[in-house]
Amino acid sequence: MTDLILRAAEAGELATVLKFWETAAENDSRPVDTMDAVAALHRRDPSALIIAIDGGEIVGTIIAGWDGWRCHLYRLAVAPARRRAGIGGRLIAAAEERFRSFGGTRADAMVLDANEAAHRIWKLHGYTPQDEWSRWVKPL
Template identity: 30%
Template structure:
């Protein structure tokens, strides 16, 4: 794999929202809901300061992004995406490794993520990165309203 051509990784901030939501909308396999509104994303970033990351190219344009947070015990990654033209350069892996390093600094030793069952490309990426599927667990969900 050739080295990534990003100029840097940096913290995702509220000012990045327009570029990041456009990126997420352009990537199949990213499930967006009302929680991904500007207000919802800003609240997530405030609750998890310094954990979410963007990758920028040499012009400063965002070419990758991931939301990262934790509940005090486990880390969580959401919406990892790399622009199609910037894929296969190690950017996704760099984003993940940066988030894991930030979680370790926060004292979080394990990280989980949610992946749609029909997202074969996403599953292949995560397996290549050393993640594994837990078949002994089931996601159970209920709205609070």
């Protein structure tokens, strides 16, 4: 890792983020990401999408969503060739710091049950599945 920079994504980078997610993110069992959806996120909360940049290239992302009540983590993704180098952990830490700055007291991460490769990093950073609740969804 040279000089890894973590910062909020800029509007002009959103198409690059979408392309990055095609190969770096888990895309099964979920709706397809669209430019309209990512742009709507960015308009509502320009700091929610945190990216990791190394050598001018996006190598990681996380969405740290804060609704004023709860802290939600989505789209933790690291470039396949850069995994297990600490990038994901740094992204999680940056998201948690963002939440603390708002007064957040608990974060939840959306992790597919079948995405066993992701379970390791979440457990490593203190996250555990919550058996008492199930996520209920309705496509809009």
